[in-house]
Amino acid sequence: MMEKIDSYECFVEPFHVDFTGRVFMGVLGNHLLNAAGKHSTRRGWGIGALNETQHTWVLSRLSIELYDMPRQYEHFEVKTWVEGVMKLFTNRNFAILRPDGSAYGYARSVWAMIDLETRRPCDLLSLYDGDICRYVVTDEENDCPIAGHGRFRFREPELVRTIDTYYSDVDINGHINSIKYIEHILDLFPKERFKSQSIERFEIAYKAESHLGDRLSFYTQPVSADEVDVEVRKNEAEVVCQAKIRFRTATI
Amino acid sequence: MMEKIDSYECFVEPFHVDFTGRVFMGVLGNHLLNAAGKHSTRRGWGIGALNETQHTWVLSRLSIELYDMPRQYEHFEVKTWVEGVMKLFTNRNFAILRPDGSAYGYARSVWAMIDLETRRPCDLLSLYDGDICRYVVTDEENDCPIAGHGRFRFREPELVRTIDTYYSDVDINGHINSIKYIEHILDLFPKERFKSQSIERFEIAYKAESHLGDRLSFYTQPVSADEVDVEVRKNEAEVVCQAKIRFRTATI
Numbered sequence: 001m002m003e004k005i006d007s008y009e010c011f012v013e014p015f016h017v018d019f020t021g022r023v024f025m026g027v028l029g030n031h032l033l034n035a036a037g038k039h040s041t042r043r044g045w046g047i048g049a050l051n052e053t054q055h056t057w058v059l060s061r062l063s064i065e066l067y068d069m070p071r072q073y074e075h076f077e078v079k080t081w082v083e084g085v086m087k088l089f090t091n092r093n094f095a096i097l098r099p100d101g102s103a104y105g106y107a108r109s110v111w112a113m114i115d116l117e118t119r120r121p122c123d124l125l126s127l128y129d130g131d132i133c134r135y136v137v138t139d140e141e142n143d144c145p146i147a148g149h150g151r152f153r154f155r156e157p158e159l160v161r162t163i164d165t166y167y168s169d170v171d172i173n174g175h176i177n178s179i180k181y182i183e184h185i186l187d188l189f190p191k192e193r194f195k196s197q198s199i200e201r202f203e204i205a206y207k208a209e210s211h212l213g214d215r216l217s218f219y220t221q222p223v224s225a226d227e228v229d230v231e232v233r234k235n236e237a238e239v240v241c242q243a244k245i246r247f248r249t250a251t252i
Numbered sequence: 253m254m255e256k257i258d259s260y261e262c263f264v265e266p267f268h269v270d271f272t273g274r275v276f277m278g279v280l281g282n283h284l285l286n287a288a289g290k291h292s293t294r295r296g297w298g299i300g301a302l303n304e305t306q307h308t309w310v311l312s313r314l315s316i317e318l319y320d321m322p323r324q325y326e327h328f329e330v331k332t333w334v335e336g337v338m339k340l341f342t343n344r345n346f347a348i349l350r351p352d353g354s355a356y357g358y359a360r361s362v363w364a365m366i367d368l369e370t371r372r373p374c375d376l377l378s379l380y381d382g383d384i385c386r387y388v389v390t391d392e393e394n395d396c397p398i399a400g401h402g403r404f405r406f407r408e409p410e411l412v413r414t415i416d417t418y419y420s421d422v423d424i425n426g427h428i429n430s431i432k433y434i435e436h437i438l439d440l441f442p443k444e445r446f447k448s449q450s451i452e453r454f455e456i457a458y459k460a461e462s463h464l465g466d467r468l469s470f471y472t473q474p475v476s477a478d479e480v481d482v483e484v485r486k487n488e489a490e491v492v493c494q495a496k497i498r499f500r501t502a503t504i
Contacts, residue, residue: 014289014299015282018419019426019464026420030267037266047266072424166439167270167446168278172324174271187418191464194419212271212443 004137005081006039012074020194022069025202026182029062032094032107033178035078039092043135044128054116055127059109059178060089063203065146066096066105075099082135083142088112088121090132093144106146150203152242154231157219160188165214176210176240185230185243188218193247197226200248206241210234256389257333258291264326272446274321277454278434281314284346284359285430287330291344295387296380306368307379311361311430312341315455317398318348318357327351334387335394340364340373342384345396358398402455404494406483409471412440417466428462428492437482437495440470445499449478452500458493462486 008031016027040046040057050056070076076096083091094107113122124132163184171177182204210216219231223244230243260283268279292298292309302308322328328348335343346359365374376384415436423429434456462468471483475496482495 013282013286015285015423015429015431017424019422019424021424024420030265033267034265167441167443168276168435168439170271171267172269172271172273177267179267183420187420189419191419 002043002135004135005079005141006035006042007077007079008035008038010070010076010078012070012072012076014072017072018194019191020198021071022198023071024183025064025186025199026179028064028070028096029182030179031078032062032064032080032096032109033059035080035094036092036109036111039080045132045135050113051116055113055122056116058112058114059206060112061110061149061203061205062107062178063109063146063149063201064105064107065201066199068104069198070096070104076104081137081141082132083108083144084136085124085132087123087125090124093142095143106144108144108146108149110149146201149205150244152205152229152231152244154219154221154229154242157221157229157231160218160220162215162217165210165212165216167212170212174211176212176214176216178204178206181206181232181241181243184216185218185232185245188220188230189228189245197247197249199245200226201244201246203244204241205243208234208238208240210240216240254295254387256387257331257393258287258294259329259331260287260290262322262328262330264322264324264328266324269324270446271443272450273324274450275323276435277316277438277451278431280316280322280348281434282431283330284314284316284332284348284361285311287332287346288344288361288363291332297384297387302365303368307365307374308368310364310366311458312364313362313401313455313457314359314430315361315398315401315453316357316359317453318451320356321450322348322356328356333389333393334384335360335396336388337376337384339375339377342376345394347395358396360396360398360401362401398453401457402496404457404481404483404496406471406473406481406494409473409481409483412470412472414467414469417462417464417468419464422464426463428464428466428468430456430458433458433484433493433495436468437470437484437497440472440482441480441497449499449501451497452478453496453498455496456493457495460486460490460492462492468492 079095092109096104169180214234217233221229227246331347344361348356421432466486469485473481479498
């Protein structure tokens, strides 16, 4: 029987680091999503195989928590596995490790399976006779010591920026891609923030799709001195995603 | 003696393709610059070694010409070598190849070496006793059948967009990174252009550095139905780069 945890080697390229020399959060997110794609493909649950039966994965939540951030030219490893399966969602976790096995940090994600025709969620427990349940790890194997996804409560967030979306923002499906939201959200913060602080935790909840040409408005709401919630709306109406960023005063 | 041409394996990741499924030109440019960095590092001419003597490479020109563009999940190979060395510049070429050895396309680049203290160009022929000349290929090895870098002649280009620059735009030196200019320039074109056409040739000339917070203005000048020149100025004044984009009606 196939093992349940896969491991992928990553490398921090020079154009993938910010002005402090740390890997961009969006690039790290991309590494996690690539690992998820390869892990599911190896088990017959990749997007290619799913498309044949008119299904696809939709990323719903991603929360990344880091003790430290990989730096330019460093090698690191992304481990990923399926924590659990519910009827409409599956939880996938990640460990981001140094070559010596110590942790840069961990991540959690939530995925839904949708029918490509109806765009409605599918019952994961019955799809392919519940095959996915074979890949759920044991409690001992599920080493992901970070908090679960939080809740968002927006009261009167402040509109801080509105941007147009262009060619570089969209993926092969014509949607603004999951990684680009992370970039645009972190671009709301001034240089000074990243000079003195690093990101301790980044959470994002994807709510709706947006498309090339949509105008995205960014609303922020401070939670504490080190924590900010961000809501992204398209065309001054529908919420497309919500994020929570917690900074930590950099030790180095 | 070390061979003169190196080859690097690349893979087209799902978040690195545009809505037509072709790799983004900026991502391809990043692969070329990574190959250049590894090739020079292997020969003792990498940025790390150069920094020890207060020198660094500065990219001056990059021209990429493609018969076809790698698509999602495709593997390709980037070969790179030094075509020639002059006193103040070196020419580095690239081949972008399919696994069967046939060409997606080729690229040319021009680099200067600067002194980090004075920011002035250095004499490449005397630096390290002319060691770099050992890596120049023969005419037979220099297989790069595309035109050299062109000239720009801006008369009365039209201002089409002004953008602010943010955290995600800058590299470890605090400069707007070479790849981000390519993204912002291609974002000037509407979706329809990429639907019906693909990029046959992309040229860029880097003229000056810009920094986080600079406002970039984009001026365009049509050359023909399929060719557009773009000039990027910072803060309504100095020219930071110029680009030429030639489209081809897509055959597929």
